[in-house]
Amino acid sequence: MSHTPAARSSSVRDVMFDLFRQLGIDTIFGNPGSTELPMFRNFPSDFRYVLGLQEMVAVAMADGYAQATRNASIVNLHSAAGVGHALGNVFTAMKNKTPLVIIAGQQARSILPFDPFLYAAQATEFPKPYVKYSVEPARAEDVPLAIARAYHIAMQPPFGPTFVSVPVDDWDRQTDYLVARRIQAVRFPDDDSIDKLAGVLMHARNPAFVVGATVDREGAFDLMVELAERYSAKVFVAPFASRCPFPENHPLHAGFLPPMREGIVSRLAEHDVIVVLGAPVFSYHVEGEGPHIPDGSQLILVTEDPDQAAGAAVGDAIIANVKPVIERLLDRTGKVAPPLREPVRPLPSFVAEEDKISVDFLMKTLEEVRPQDCVIVDEAPTAHAARQDQIRLTRERSFFNCASGGLGYGLPAAVGLALGFPDRRVIATIGDGSSMYAIQALYSAAQLGLPVTFIIINNGSYRALEEFAGFFQIVDPVGTKLPGIDFVSLARSLGCAADRASVPGELAGKLQAAIGSSGPALLEVLTL
Known part of the structure; x- marks a missing residue:
């Protein structure tokens, strides 16, 4: 420079x-x-x-x-x-x-x-x-x-x-004055580590990959597909992955690992070798018991983060950037994978009720009307499962989520992403509770005239807390109700076009209108 x-x-x-x-x-x-x-x-x-x-x-x-x-x-x-x-x-x-x-x-x-x-x-x-x-x-x-x-x-x-x-x-x-310096900030893996990892994969009976946000962050999305196909290995998405690291319509996509120890062990039970790429081992949300991986399995973590390597619950680790590790694994002589026989995960069938919008129906409808090259930003915790069931993300840099679990990120992050992706439609699915942490971002979107679609999933509560309360045997948690917030009026007062959908029959048309707007548009969706 x-x-x-x-x-x-x-x-x-x-x-x-x-x-x-x-x-x-x-x-x-x-x-x-x-x-x-x-x-x-x-x-x-x-x-x-x-x-x-x-x-x-x-x-x-x-x-x-x-x-x-x-x-x-x-x-x-x-x-x-x-x-x-x-x-x-x-x-x-x-x-x-x-x-x-x-x-x-x-x-x-x-x-x-x-x-x-x-x-x-x-x-x-x-x-x-x-x-x-x-x-x-x-x-x-x-x-x-x-x-x-x-x-x-x-x-x-x-x-x-x-x-x-x-x-x-x-x-x-x-x-x-200063002259800016150029710093090459990439950790390359040593040949010995790659040779050992390649050898483990070559001799594995049934290997699996667990992929995290770093795969997408480092631009290794397509390479990850090639690597999975090379070894005919199933690919699981790590708990709480904040990016889309693998195409969700690929036959080797095996779904999303839950943030609990027993669930992870159950999902990985048939695999003798587990290679984790760019994700912690593992992110848990609740206490658990027993092993962290199936008995008899071998785990190897590849991460650019020394703290992540040191803090892993189990397995060996290679500290290096994920993309050059994948590139060098592909350079080694790998298995010739058999033809893919696994069916693509089908979208589940769903029948809407006549007078109520469920989160599943909302996500199903969004999948039908959204541009395939759109960017989805999500901060609706109780809608995660529905999004994963009903929407298939297939492209790199197509999904952004909050990795911390804190609220107040998604709505303004969508504004920043729209500035950085001027040729792509940004669609933010935000919970009603989440949106109130940073509703002021609508003003910035309006002043900048950005093509962002904000979908506010309004169930009148902090639904994630109500659902999680059952884990602690709490029947009626305090401080979780959010009645009476008018998001349409809020948005309009901040200069953003807004509408509301309350019954299934009007949802698709109103979603299409919000997605097709030239500037920012908010659609409040009243859900079960």
Whole structure:
């Protein structure tokens, strides 16, 4: 990456924007406060500022955009209060392994000893442990260097958010221009590890692959298909996978592993070799007992994340990027797979009731009317199973979910994804409870005129909590009812077109209209 600065030095602010240009960044997401205003003095005309009406909205929009563009996003937050508001989605970005550089304001250096209004005490400690790197530079002149380091750390696998706190009086100080460096941030596997893994697969009686979000994140979707076919091995999707790592209409697609120990062991029972690619071993949601894999099975994990390797419950591990591992496995002489005899998983038949919309019927209808190249963003926890049953995702980068389990990500992430995928329709399926964490994102979508379809699944409750309460033998949990929210009026008040579907007969037509809109459109679907 070559670059010749126009001058030897300039303001910290101008040097920062020049650095962003070198790094291919022209968009900043944020919600500014008083301590950030000098950062944007004479805001450059070749940049755009995407405003979120709440800080967690700004972070999730930046997360979606970074995942779409495969480059780190820049997020602007306001000192302690703004960073506090954003932390829920900073946590999600860490779990999503999304590269973000968060630049937060700080009060002026000259008054920091006096505990001034709107300052951040221990600014670098506040976002930990959910950022990979956190710094408040010792000198104003070091701010661009700190931002450059934060960018490179965010972009090193496993990707993740980083944090830079900048005092308000730093931006007008003079400092030297920077020439951005290029860092090759890929871990290649050694030949010995690949030879051993290939040998295990070659001698396996009935191997299986378990694939996670990293397969899609690293652009290994098509390679994974080739690898599965090479060994005629079934492919299971890991619990809580936040991306689509394997085509769901492929004969070797064996479904989705549940987030419970006994269920995983049962699903993998017939397999003697289990290779996990780009996913934890394993993500559980409830307590369990017994082994983590079937007795007599051998498990090998391939991950770019050393913590994931160290924390695996069972098996051996190779720490390397998933894509070069798959490429090198394919280079080895593998099995000649027999013709695929497994039938493609059929879509289940379903008959709608005359006067009520079930979540299954909603997902079935969405599958019938959606563009096949659309991007689906999901944050409707009780609709996951219906989505997996009724919709078949077949393309890379076609599905994005929240890897942390925290609410308030999906709706604004859809806005960021729409910015990053300008030629694809983004469809967000969001629970009524989930949407209220970040409903302000509708305003951003409307102001930007983005072609996003928001489907609000309104069952009048935090249904996931009501269902999970049974695990603890709680019959009537408190705080789970959400009566009386009018999402159509909410959306329209924020500038977004909106409609409501309440009976099966009108669902398909209203879905088609919302998906076909030139700008953002919300469809509230009243479900059982």
